Amino acid sequence: MTHHVNFKGEKAVPVEERQTILQASLAAGIPHYHACGGKGQCTTCRVLVLEGQEKLTPPTVLEQAIKKVKKFPDNVRLACQSRVNGEGVAVQRLIRDEIDRFIFVDDTEDSFTTVMGESRKLALFFIDIRDFTPFVERSLPFDVIHIMRRIFALFKNAITQYDGEIIDTAGDGLYAVFGLNSRIKQAANSAVLAGLKILSDLRIFNNTYMRPYFNHTFEVGIGVHVGKVVVGNVGIGLSHNLTVMGFPVNIAARLQAATKELNNSFVISAVAYRLLKNPPYSVGCNYLNLKGVSTPYEVRLIGKPYEIKDTPVLPETRQV
Template sequence: MLKNIPLMKTATFINHLKAHLCCPEQQVKKQLATIAVQQNDNTTSYQAFASCSVDVTKPQTTVYVSPAEQQLAQRYNLPANVTLAQGNTKKGNALSDLLGSITTRSEERNLGLLFLDIRNFTSIMEVYPAQTVLHVVRLLFLLFSKSIKENGGRIIETGGDSLYAVFGLDAPLGAVNDSVKASYAILNDLETFNTSYAIPQFGLDIEIGIGLHKGNVAVSYSDLDDLGHLTVMGLPVNIAARLQAATKELNNNIIISDEAYRILEPTANDDAISIRLKGISAPVPVRLLGYPYHSNLFATA
């Protein structure tokens, strides 16, 4: 029984715990990331991330929570032989503490942010079958992903005709510069793709819009279907997304905030223009780094 296990190294203890729970692939093995700690009364308990104790010495489950919270515990598939005991928590209960540990604690990072959107996507959907459009978008995103990764970026989300990437997770000092290099590499990829494939095969001259920004954001990892998922959130993310949308009205396919641009050109003091962004109270100074769209048609969503 685990109650007889002496103090041991963290990795060894976790292996014992996983074997006892008989759920090596369950998400709970990370929620119960644990260290055996010797209490003042010479008993051994097992401490979870959020300092709620987890008693695995009883064969049956007894979760001392409300019916609604117990239903939530069942939705998270907590092992049947785990008993959540009230720990020395200042507020809440063991279940809320355990659920709070499903995602890792977020950390603040200063990152470069890139939002990209395919411009004439709606008009393409009106002309071509969904399978054809999906095929073209997947091919494009494979190219864009390569350019992003080669310049130190990581794609956080994709959805339909858009993607969102961050730079600086590994090399924060060059984050903005890397995002700009990736943007130009993407434009080069797109030109080659249009010339050699999209135009001759489908008569499509595809355009994109890119918004670039930087700033302090919250970064956290979580488990979705046992896959590591990186979440990046914060006001700078919203601003980058709005800058991407502004490429249409400004008729330029790459827009960067002046704040980010000054990382590249610290002495720059002209050519910035201030624009209003949806949901942002103050005007945002920006720079135009790209090229005009081929026609007004391609400036539409």
């Protein structure tokens, strides 16, 4: 049976029995935001029910969970989780300003069904150059840029060789993910292989280039974790501008940060380590207290202890 829902200030749309309010509004051409693709995992499709609340199906389990976390009142419903049982329902979309419209949908018909993000299981990889600041302080700016380009090329080469994707760079570090085109086991293995390749390539780079030409050697810290994250696109007109968010990302970043205190260049969560086909030797298992995690977090150390860093600075030479 077909009912109708009146979208205040927009139009009345027909809703079939099997359709959600979101499906009906999109079918009727309303640019109704739906960042998670109608999976009950965001709040962008929410509507305020003005009339006929009793004609809607009860909130699904997913909707109940979101309403509880967000403390939404009873008359705020997720359009993608609500179906209609009768006439007399009037709603108002709650997210509908022009900037949102520009970001979430363009005016092509296809865009109404575009999913702005999806939930994926990925391997998350953070790497940071240790003690970069002292090098910057005693080097010429163009030398610093030159060296950074060399080191980041080395990172990129290993990451892309193992089918990883660089998501972001910040200062002397970067963040990459593995598993956009593979399953999680493969992703974890690839992340570890890329990390080990970087450690090995960096050793060669230090011995053959950095030490002889710049009297300096670099070390890095790597953190790897796996988990369910949301992959989306925050760019406007830049389809490659991927962003990956979720609590596992924070954990991976904290593992990378912990490399210093653990005195090991490669820290991987035990969860990720268990996925490895040929796990590298790990120096026992450690437990870390991570912010936001109630119990100590089990990790494996698969890198090397840091070397003593005090590379003697050569006396300045006069150029002729």
